Amino acid sequence: MSDQVTPEAAAAHWAKTRRLMWTCLIIWAFFSFIIHFFVSALNTISFIGFPLGFYMAGQGSLIIFVVLIFWYAARQNRIDEEFGVAED
Amino acid sequence: MATQQDAFIANLGRIYTVYVGGFVGFVILMAILEFLGVPFRFILWGYMALTIGIYAFIGILSRTALVSEYYVAGRKVPAVYNGMATGADWMSGASFVGMAGSLYVLGYDGLAFVLGWTGGYVLVAVLIAPYLRKFGAYTIPDFLGTRFGGNFPRLLGIVVLFCCSFTYVTAQVYASGIIASQFLGIDFNYAVFAGLAGILVCSMLGGMRAVTWTQVAQYIVLIIAYLLPAIWMSTVVTGVPIPQLMYGSVLGDITAMEQQFIAAGESVKPHVEAFTNYSPRDFFFLIFCLMVGTASLPHILMRFFTTPTVREARKSVGWSLFFIFLLYFTAPSYAAFAKYNVMSLFIETGGIALPFEQIPQWMFRWGSIEGHTLVQICGEKAVSLEVVRAACEAKGFAEGFPFNELNLNNDMIVLSTPEIAGMPWFVVGLVGAGGFAAALSTADGLLLAIANALSHDVYYRMIDPKADSKRRLFVAKVLLLVVAVGAALLARTKPSDILSMVAWAFSLAGAGLFAPLVLGVWDARANRAGAIWGMICGFGLTLGYLVGNVYGFDLTKGTGDEFSWFGVASISAGIFGIPVAFVVMFVVSRMTQAPSAEMQDMILRLRVPRGAQVMVQTH
Numbered sequence: 001m002s003d004q005v006t007p008e009a010a011a012a013h014w015a016k017t018r019r020l021m022w023t024c025l026i027i028w029a030f031f032s033f034i035i036h037f038f039v040s041a042l043n044t045i046s047f048i049g050f051p052l053g054f055y056m057a058g059q060g061s062l063i064i065f066v067v068l069i070f071w072y073a074a075r076q077n078r079i080d081e082e083f084g085v086a087e088d
Numbered sequence: 089m090a091t092q093q094d095a096f097i098a099n100l101g102r103i104y105t106v107y108v109g110g111f112v113g114f115v116i117l118m119a120i121l122e123f124l125g126v127p128f129r130f131i132l133w134g135y136m137a138l139t140i141g142i143y144a145f146i147g148i149l150s151r152t153a154l155v156s157e158y159y160v161a162g163r164k165v166p167a168v169y170n171g172m173a174t175g176a177d178w179m180s181g182a183s184f185v186g187m188a189g190s191l192y193v194l195g196y197d198g199l200a201f202v203l204g205w206t207g208g209y210v211l212v213a214v215l216i217a218p219y220l221r222k223f224g225a226y227t228i229p230d231f232l233g234t235r236f237g238g239n240f241p242r243l244l245g246i247v248v249l250f251c252c253s254f255t256y257v258t259a260q261v262y263a264s265g266i267i268a269s270q271f272l273g274i275d276f277n278y279a280v281f282a283g284l285a286g287i288l289v290c291s292m293l294g295g296m297r298a299v300t301w302t303q304v305a306q307y308i309v310l311i312i313a314y315l316l317p318a319i320w321m322s323t324v325v326t327g328v329p330i331p332q333l334m335y336g337s338v339l340g341d342i343t344a345m346e347q348q349f350i351a352a353g354e355s356v357k358p359h360v361e362a363f364t365n366y367s368p369r370d371f372f373f374l375i376f377c378l379m380v381g382t383a384s385l386p387h388i389l390m391r392f393f394t395t396p397t398v399r400e401a402r403k404s405v406g407w408s409l410f411f412i413f414l415l416y417f418t419a420p421s422y423a424a425f426a427k428y429n430v431m432s433l434f435i436e437t438g439g440i441a442l443p444f445e446q447i448p449q450w451m452f453r454w455g456s457i458e459g460h461t462l463v464q465i466c467g468e469k470a471v472s473l474e475v476v477r478a479a480c481e482a483k484g485f486a487e488g489f490p491f492n493e494l495n496l497n498n499d500m501i502v503l504s505t506p507e508i509a510g511m512p513w514f515v516v517g518l519v520g521a522g523g524f525a526a527a528l529s530t531a532d533g534l535l536l537a538i539a540n541a542l543s544h545d546v547y548y549r550m551i552d553p554k555a556d557s558k559r560r561l562f563v564a565k566v567l568l569l570v571v572a573v574g575a576a577l578l579a580r581t582k583p584s585d586i587l588s589m590v591a592w593a594f595s596l597a598g599a600g601l602f603a604p605l606v607l608g609v610w611d612a613r614a615n616r617a618g619a620i621w622g623m624i625c626g627f628g629l630t631l632g633y634l635v636g637n638v639y640g641f642d643l644t645k646g647t648g649d650e651f652s653w654f655g656v657a658s659i660s661a662g663i664f665g666i667p668v669a670f671v672v673m674f675v676v677s678r679m680t681q682a683p684s685a686e687m688q689d690m691i692l693r694l695r696v697p698r699g700a701q702v703m704v705q706t707h
Contacts, residue, residue: 032207080697087698
């Protein structure tokens with residue numbers, strides 16, 4: 001029940017947390033901006049009846065965002081448990 | 089008292105299942121009453137009375153005399169319910185009423201709003217929310233004041249919060265007044281106070297606790313109200329009740345109809361084609377500002393103070409976005425079906441122009457509403473057939489008018505679609521109740537954010553730190569009332585400038601708060617001087633650009649002294665302030681003394697979920 005975390009464990013935990021943060025931000029930036037740069041090209045492709053470029057902005061990226069957050073929450077929990085800093 | 093509450097939390101699932109069942113039953117009852125010939129006014133009043141009654145009931149049940157219950161709902165709101173409450177908190181009257189309309193008008197380019205108002209939650213989850221939860225502050229300025237030390241960062245936080253939240257809450261009161269006056273048939277001046285009463289019954293007695301449980305109830309009303317008409321249209325047009333999947337084929341139909349219009353010599357902006365209204369740069373700047381702004385709005389961030397644990401706070405962001413997603417991924421389909429219905433009017437008449445005799449009644453009904461220009465035909469407000477005919481003949485359309493001469497206001501699409509698509513009154517009333525719920529729930533969250541910053545940060549932290557909890561709650565409630573009445577009085581004057589300023593809130597919040605919140609957690613070297621200068625430069629630059637771009641140096645619109653940098657639109661003003669705040673805060677922090685050892689230790693504890701909250705709140 002102690003609150004004490006060794007400085008080494010805390011540093012290792014934070015390094016891994018940071019890596020996860022950057023991974024998430026890269027995925028976020030890709031589906032927020034980069035993929036939509038190519039909207040006109042994507043619109044020539046048909047996906048379940050939609051022009052793909054329109055679909056990604058209206059629905060596809062949104063689904064990715066929702067999944068990304070839940071994935072992040074699960075990953076971060078595992079990192080917390082690995083270093084023994086999770087809540088009881 | 090405590091056991092009673094625990095029983096409430098344990099039974100949440102059952103309570104809200106009964107509530108959903110009851111509400112669906114009520115909708116069915118209204119349908120039956122309509123079928124039996126009950127007048128439509130009665131049905132519309134029925135919806136308003138029932139929903140406001142429920143919110144008031146929850147508000148009164150959740151009244152509280154405990155400080156932690158009042159500010160953070162006792163920190164025991166489970167992730168899923170906090171997600172629903174955040175959804176209602178987030179989706180304003182404008183999202184509910186105006187989003188599909190913007191998409192109708194802007195086509196693909198309007199999706200910048202859909203993307204911008206969802207993607208920001210990734211930033212909330214990864215960068216901010218879990219750490220703020222661990223920190224244990226009651227308000228955002230409270231975090232700034234404690235992390236950076238002293239009352240000046242706290243005060244700057246309050247200024248930013250006030251600037252972005254007060255215009256926003258005024259717009260919500262205005263929207264609730266508009267909806268109440270439309271649906272109840274009463275004068276706008278009184279309807280504003282009906283809206284105000286609806287807002288106050290939820291928030292005043294029980295603070296965050298009451299607002300949380302009402303927002304959950306409001307989310308359920310608004311999502312049912314949004315989905316039902318979309319499902320209805322999808323079933324009528326395509327035969328399949330899944331609008332979000334089926335509008336793909338409708339987009340194809342829209343494109344085909346557009347080509348018919350274009351072949352007849354009309355200029356029509358293709359719905360699915362990108363960058364016909366915004367330049368690519370404006371589109372991406374807007375997305376960026378909306379996302380960063382989302383992750384900085386105090387009334388959203390403070391919702392994540394209410395979860396029991398850090399773990400729940402993270403999951404709760406996921407649930408929030410899921411519940412928001414349900415509405416936002418329906419909005420483009422709503423827009424597509426509505427556009428399909430309107431375009432079909434023009435195609436069905438055989439020719440491309442709609443003959444004057446065949447103009448549907450709804451165009452005049454919505455067109456002749458006083459004080460707003462909702463329907464324009466041939467450049468004139470569609471008040472009556474004579475006016476329309478005269479305007480169109482002056483433009484050389486003798487027989488009828490083409491599609492591109494019909495201008496529908498963004499704000500009428502959702503509210504009028506049930507009528508345009510010929511849905512019965514019980515659906516119209518439901519949509520009204522949904523819009524009302526959306527406006528009230530957002531207003532509650534905003535009001536609480538403002539009043540809590542004033543009562544907790546200004547009064548308790550800065551003026552009278554010795555005040556006992558009874559006095560603190562009294563002050564909190566009085567301030568809430570004052571802010572609410574202020575917003576209502578301002579809304580009554582129909583201040584068009586204030587309403588258009590709401591879009592600014594995202595840039596202002598992003599520029600003023602994003603850097604200190606993110607660096608406060610992720611940069612252990614960030615200190616008081618850095619935070620102060622970062623906030624002043626970022627926020628000052630953005631506010632300066634906004635005012636200068638819209639009003640110019642003499643603070644009057646359209647006098648020619650407005651300036652513009654690289655042609656950036658005022659709505660994307662944060663594009664300057666957000667990076668500047670980061671750079672200034674980073675550099676100034678490194679040029680000045682490092683935070684104390686005590687503060688370094690606090691930051692380390694902030695970063696791990698284990699252990700007690702960083703801040704100890706005195707109750």
